[in-house]
Amino acid sequence: MIDYAIKKSAQLFITVFGVVTLVFFTLRLIPGDAASAMAGDTISGEALDLMREQMGLNEPLMSQYFGYLRDLVMLDLGQTITTRLPIAEMIGNAIPVTLSIALLTILLTVVISIPLGTVAAYMAHKGRTRLDNLLTGFAMLVDLMPSFWTALVFLLLFSLTLGWFPASGMVTLDDPAMFLSRIALPVLVLSVTQIATMARITRTSVLEILSEDYVRTARAMGWSEFRVLFRHALKNAALPIATVIGLSFGNLLNGTVIVEFIFTIPGIGNLLINGINSRDYQLVQTLIVFYALLFVSINFITDLVYRALDPRVSF
Amino acid sequence: MFTMNRRQFAGLMAAGLALPKTALAQSDGSKTLTVRFYDDPAGFDPANIFRIENENIAFNIFSGLTSYDGQTGEIIPDLATSWETPDNKTWTFRLREGVQFQKGFGEMTSEDVIYSYNRILDEATASPYRSTLASIVTMEAPDPYTVVIELDAPNGGFLHTVANYHQGQIVSRRAIEEAGDQVRWQPVGTGPYYLDMIDVTSRIVLKRHEGYFRGAAPIETIVFNIIKDEATSTIALRNGEVDLVMRANREENLTTLRAEGFTMNSVMDYAVALKVLNPEFEPFADVRVRQAIFHAIDYEAITGAISPSLSQATNSILLPWMPVYSENIPTYPYDPDRARALLAEAGYSGGFSFRHLGTSAQGVTELQQFEIDFLSQVGLDMQMELVDTPTFNQRRNAGEFQMATRLLPAVDPDLILFSYLHPDNTVPGGLNGARYNNPRVTELLHAARAAVDPTERMALYEEIQQIVMTELPYVPSYANNVFWPGKSTVTGVHINYLAQVNFYDVDMTVA
Numbered sequence: 001m002i003d004y005a006i007k008k009s010a011q012l013f014i015t016v017f018g019v020v021t022l023v024f025f026t027l028r029l030i031p032g033d034a035a036s037a038m039a040g041d042t043i044s045g046e047a048l049d050l051m052r053e054q055m056g057l058n059e060p061l062m063s064q065y066f067g068y069l070r071d072l073v074m075l076d077l078g079q080t081i082t083t084r085l086p087i088a089e090m091i092g093n094a095i096p097v098t099l100s101i102a103l104l105t106i107l108l109t110v111v112i113s114i115p116l117g118t119v120a121a122y123m124a125h126k127g128r129t130r131l132d133n134l135l136t137g138f139a140m141l142v143d144l145m146p147s148f149w150t151a152l153v154f155l156l157l158f159s160l161t162l163g164w165f166p167a168s169g170m171v172t173l174d175d176p177a178m179f180l181s182r183i184a185l186p187v188l189v190l191s192v193t194q195i196a197t198m199a200r201i202t203r204t205s206v207l208e209i210l211s212e213d214y215v216r217t218a219r220a221m222g223w224s225e226f227r228v229l230f231r232h233a234l235k236n237a238a239l240p241i242a243t244v245i246g247l248s249f250g251n252l253l254n255g256t257v258i259v260e261f262i263f264t265i266p267g268i269g270n271l272l273i274n275g276i277n278s279r280d281y282q283l284v285q286t287l288i289v290f291y292a293l294l295f296v297s298i299n300f301i302t303d304l305v306y307r308a309l310d311p312r313v314s315f
Numbered sequence: 316m317f318t319m320n321r322r323q324f325a326g327l328m329a330a331g332l333a334l335p336k337t338a339l340a341q342s343d344g345s346k347t348l349t350v351r352f353y354d355d356p357a358g359f360d361p362a363n364i365f366r367i368e369n370e371n372i373a374f375n376i377f378s379g380l381t382s383y384d385g386q387t388g389e390i391i392p393d394l395a396t397s398w399e400t401p402d403n404k405t406w407t408f409r410l411r412e413g414v415q416f417q418k419g420f421g422e423m424t425s426e427d428v429i430y431s432y433n434r435i436l437d438e439a440t441a442s443p444y445r446s447t448l449a450s451i452v453t454m455e456a457p458d459p460y461t462v463v464i465e466l467d468a469p470n471g472g473f474l475h476t477v478a479n480y481h482q483g484q485i486v487s488r489r490a491i492e493e494a495g496d497q498v499r500w501q502p503v504g505t506g507p508y509y510l511d512m513i514d515v516t517s518r519i520v521l522k523r524h525e526g527y528f529r530g531a532a533p534i535e536t537i538v539f540n541i542i543k544d545e546a547t548s549t550i551a552l553r554n555g556e557v558d559l560v561m562r563a564n565r566e567e568n569l570t571t572l573r574a575e576g577f578t579m580n581s582v583m584d585y586a587v588a589l590k591v592l593n594p595e596f597e598p599f600a601d602v603r604v605r606q607a608i609f610h611a612i613d614y615e616a617i618t619g620a621i622s623p624s625l626s627q628a629t630n631s632i633l634l635p636w637m638p639v640y641s642e643n644i645p646t647y648p649y650d651p652d653r654a655r656a657l658l659a660e661a662g663y664s665g666g667f668s669f670r671h672l673g674t675s676a677q678g679v680t681e682l683q684q685f686e687i688d689f690l691s692q693v694g695l696d697m698q699m700e701l702v703d704t705p706t707f708n709q710r711r712n713a714g715e716f717q718m719a720t721r722l723l724p725a726v727d728p729d730l731i732l733f734s735y736l737h738p739d740n741t742v743p744g745g746l747n748g749a750r751y752n753n754p755r756v757t758e759l760l761h762a763a764r765a766a767v768d769p770t771e772r773m774a775l776y777e778e779i780q781q782i783v784m785t786e787l788p789y790v791p792s793y794a795n796n797v798f799w800p801g802k803s804t805v806t807g808v809h810i811n812y813l814a815q816v817n818f819y820d821v822d823m824t825v826a
Contacts, residue, residue: 031706038357038365047443051363054441083357084496085515093516152546160550168351168542168551170517262544266516274355 012296019292020072023285024065030279033057034081037279055081068285080275080283087286090271095290097171097183098260098267102252104187106245109194114241116195117202118234122225124203125210135203139196147255151189151262158185171266186259193255194248201244205237212236238309246302250295345535346823348805351548351560352539355515358499361484362435362442368561370480371815372519372539376417377486377504379479380408380428380462383726385809385817388636390474394423394485394505395462403469403765408477410460415526417509420487425456427485434491435482444482469765471772475727479506480813507532507819517541521818533822552577552800558823559801559808561816566622572800573624580799582810584627584634586724589735590790591748596669596717603661605787609647611654611693617685618793629794632735632783636812637728639763639776644784654693666694672716675701682792714742714750720792721746726812729764732779735789736760749788756782 035051052058059067071078077087116135124132142150159167164184171182209215210233218228257269264270268287275283352368359373382393395408414423432454435442450470455463466473477483490503502510505528508521519539523532540557542548549568551557553575563569573579590608594600614628630647633640658664671686673679679687679699690697697718702710711719723746725731734740737760738752756779763775783789797814807820 031703031709036708047445050438050441050445051443083515084499090516155547155550160554163554166551166556167547167554168540168556170514172514172517262547264517264542264544264547266514270516278357 008300012293012300015296016289016292020069020285020289021065023288024068024281027281027284028061032279034279034281037277038082057081068282072289077286078282081280082278083280087283090283091268091287091290094266094268094271096173097265098253098256098269100179101183101186101190101256101259101265101267102249104183105190105194105252106249108187108191109198109248110245112191113195113198114202114234117199118206118229120199121203121206121210121233122229124207132203135199139200142192142196145193147189147193148258148262150192151185151259154185154189155262158188168264182263183265186256186263186265189259190252190255194252197248198241198244202234202237202241205240206233209233209237239306242302242305242309246298246305249298253291253294346533347536347538348534348559348818348821348823349538349540349557351542351551351557352519353541353543353548353561355541356513356519359502359510360499361431361481361486361502362440362444363499364481367814370813371561372510372521373484373502373504374479374506374813374815375508375521375818376502376506376510377479377484378414378506379483379485380410380477381474381483382479382817383811383813385811385820388726388812389638390478393479394428395477398474400473400767403471403473403767404466406464406466406473408462408464410462411528412460414505414528415524416487416490416505417503417524417526418490420490420503423485423487423505424459425462426459427487428462429454429456430488431485432482434486442482447476447482468761471764471766472727472729475730478726507817508537511536527819529819532819534818537818552802555802558805559799561799562814563798563800564625566625569624569798569800576803577800578803578805578808579624580801580808580810580816581624581796582812582814583796584629584636584794585797585812585814586722587629587632587634587794588720588722588792589632590792591711591716591719591721592788592790593714593717593719593748594750594788598661598663598667598669599717601661602786603657604663605790606647607654607657607661607693608690608695609787609790610650610657611695612686612689612792613649614792615649617682617689621681621685624796624798626793626795629791630784631780632789632791633728633731633780634794634812639728639773641773641777641780643777644780646784647787651689651693658693658695664694666696668696668698669717670698670700672707672710672719673699673701674704674707676704686792711748712743714748716748719748721748722795724812724814728776729760732760736779736783751786751788753782753786 033052034055035048035057038051056064077091079086080090120132120135123129155167158164165181169178169182171179173179215228215233218232253269256267257273259265260267260269261273268290271283272287274280275287354366354368356372357365357369359369359376361373361377364370364373378393380393380395380398381390383389384391394411394414396411398406398408400406410425410428415421416423432448432451434440435445435448436451438445450466450468451464452467453465457463470476485505487503490501491498494501500513507524507527507529509524510519511522512520518541521537521539523535525531540551542551542557545563545565545568548557548560548563549571552560552572563572569579592599592605598604618626618628631640631644658666671683673683678701683699687697710716711721723731723734734746735749736751736756737747738757739745740747741750741752742748759775759779763772763779766772766775797810799808799810799816801808804825805821805823807822808816809820810816
């Protein structure tokens with residue numbers, strides 16, 4: 001286990017270093033920089049150059065690169081180029097918001113989709129296909145709905161017509177009530193797609209298990225259908241489901257970017273969009289390193305969950 | 316993350332069900348106005364401020380020697396009570412006495428004015444607005460309430476330079492020095508509102524400056540709520556979450572809000588979009604071809620079809636509300652026969668094909684689709700050349716296009732005329748993408764800027780407009796409008812020609 005942890009850490013280090021380097025240079029290949037993004041196109045070249053000097057964009061590329069590496073090692077994330085705000089604080093404020101959305105979405109998804117998928121599989125197994133067909137149809141439909149569209153429809157329905165959730169307002173943990181009512185719609189929008197996917201996967205996995213010998217054995221031992229389904233079938237179907245949850249966490253982090261924009265949620269997706277639009281290299285490269293760390297950690301956690309779920313898995 | 320007990324959870328469920336409405340009047344009777352803000356703020360330091368939404372905050376925090384009337388767009392006194400100039404070159408400003416900076420930074424005097432301008436001029440500040448003040452030769456403060464400024468050449472538009480905008484906004488030396496590199500987040504001015512609190516990802520709170528020299532504003536607190544998405548902001552207004560929407564720019568949202576009885580605060584003819592024709596592309600070097608293009612496109616029909624609220628056809632490079640605008644200019648009504656005849660005269664009876672530079676982000680806009688169609692009817696084949704936005708900006712600035720579009724918002728007509736028509740501003744150094752160089756016009760531009768007598772001045776500007784609208788280096792396509800829809804209980808929302816609202820004029824009544 002310790003060997004495993006050391007090996008993993010070394011891999012993590014190499015991965016992150018690769019990401020840092022790649023991001024640093026590719027970002028600077030994109031036409032335009034912070035000065036031109038900020039000043040637009042109506043100021044003179046001379047004034048633009050003064051701004052670049054001020055922002056440190058005129059320094060040699062390699063000296064910028066090594067300076068950045070040094071700061072990273074010292075855990076000094078620095079300030080944004082254009083607005084002179086402390087990046088560590090900005091990301092620190094944004095992480096709980098995005099993570100809350102992602103975790104609540106997964107929670108809601110698991111709570112709804114796993115029983116739904118299991119029951120659908122059971123029905124299908126018994127030859128009663130109505131719920132099964134309904135589920136498959138629903139899954140196909142929501143897969144085709146882009147999240148920016150779902151977001152607007154939900155806004156119209158839940159915010160304007162029903163008045164359940166506000167469309168705007170502060171999102172801060174200091175005010176948990178407001179916090180939850182503001183992230184409720186993003187969570188719902190993201191959950192819809194996730195639920196469809198996850199329920200389908202659960203259905204397939206459970207259905208496969210249901211025709212296994214040991215399920216028949218369990219039935220033969222006189223255990224209730226409920227116990228057979230949820231204790232034996234579902235537990236053995238858990239491995240692929242865990243994989244999908246791990247993967248969907250990554251998808252969710254992508255999905256939050258659009259949803260955070262529409263609902264003006266101050267999460268990391270919003271920060272990233274802003275950073276890219278304003279060509280704030282410092283902010284974007286730091287965020288991408290953060291994303292890389294997050295993805296690597298999710299994979300690591302998924303690995304650990306595998307081991308817990310299935311003792312046969314070893315590394 | 317955070318934990319809560321059962322009672323908190325119950326309260327939270329209740330709060331989730333009851334939609335929070337903005338309080339029009341709080342229990343103590345004070346008023347709070349909630350305004351939609353459309354992007355993350357980028358700071359409010361006059362020396363390096365950008366984008367209209369940030370400028371609108373600064374416009375309410377700071378003052379200039381002059382300002383703009385919200386309704387007429389005319390220059391009005393602000394920190395200066397009066398001014399005089401014998402020759403448009405030496406300007407003497409008399410300052411208002413007893414003006415107080417916000418947050419206890421003391422009285423504003425002529426020293427602060429000089430400090431503010433010197434700060435912009437200082438290369439270390441790296442202000443993009445430095446060049447606007449570069450014509451200042453000397454600045455003197457004979458007493459605390461007088462400033463004498465001498466320019467290197469006469470400039471009748473100097474009152475625009477010292478207006479409450481960018482380089483013209485007066486700062487406090489002590490406040491600037493105390494803020495260090497955080498000036499943009501700690502602005503201190505003499506305007507009607509001061510910055511009370513800011514959360515760069517969600518809101519900006521302004522409180523009224525009780526010691527404002529015109530007396531305290533009617534509304535105590537203004538909360539700017541960041542809502543980026545247009546559709547979301549429309550819902551927030553309909554929901555009562557905001558009282559006023561800063562810059563709604565989707566036709567369909569305006570239609571919805573108008574139908575529901577919201578007040579459609581607006582300013583018409585905010586800026587004009589011009590087609591820039593590069594004469595290095597041979598057909599565009601012929602004046603008859605340029606005139607034919609204007610005759611060939613029915614902009615009235617196009618704007619009426621795609622965005623009747625947000626834009627309308629226009630016939631000049633200047634805007635009708637500008638004091639020097641002249642109606643006495645050649646016009647080019649929609650007339651395809653005339654267009655064909657002009658093209659034939661120029662030797663292009665068979666038409667020709669040309670490329671219009673655009674961004675892949677916008678694609679071929681509805682407007683351009685119509686233009687392509689209208690032009691094809693007189694034998695012209697307009698093809699869109701779509702590139703990514705930074706490349707577009709770079710090529711447009713360098714003048715590497717056959718045709719492009721440009722929109723330059725300005726209150727000062729000289730800014731538009733000099734930028735587009737003066738040979739010193741020819742691309743790639745400036746905005747003169749038409750490479751326009753008419754010695755007579757250049758001479759007139761300088762003469763008009765120097766003229767002190769209003770009649771003479773007007774005559775000079777009129778001649779410039781007549782020449783330019785005859786030679787047509789730029790084809791005006793449409794003028795656009797700015798909307799701030801709001802509740803009917805919110806009054807006094809006058810959007811000026813910088814697309815800004817002076818919140819000192821705004822008030823609200825409890826419905």
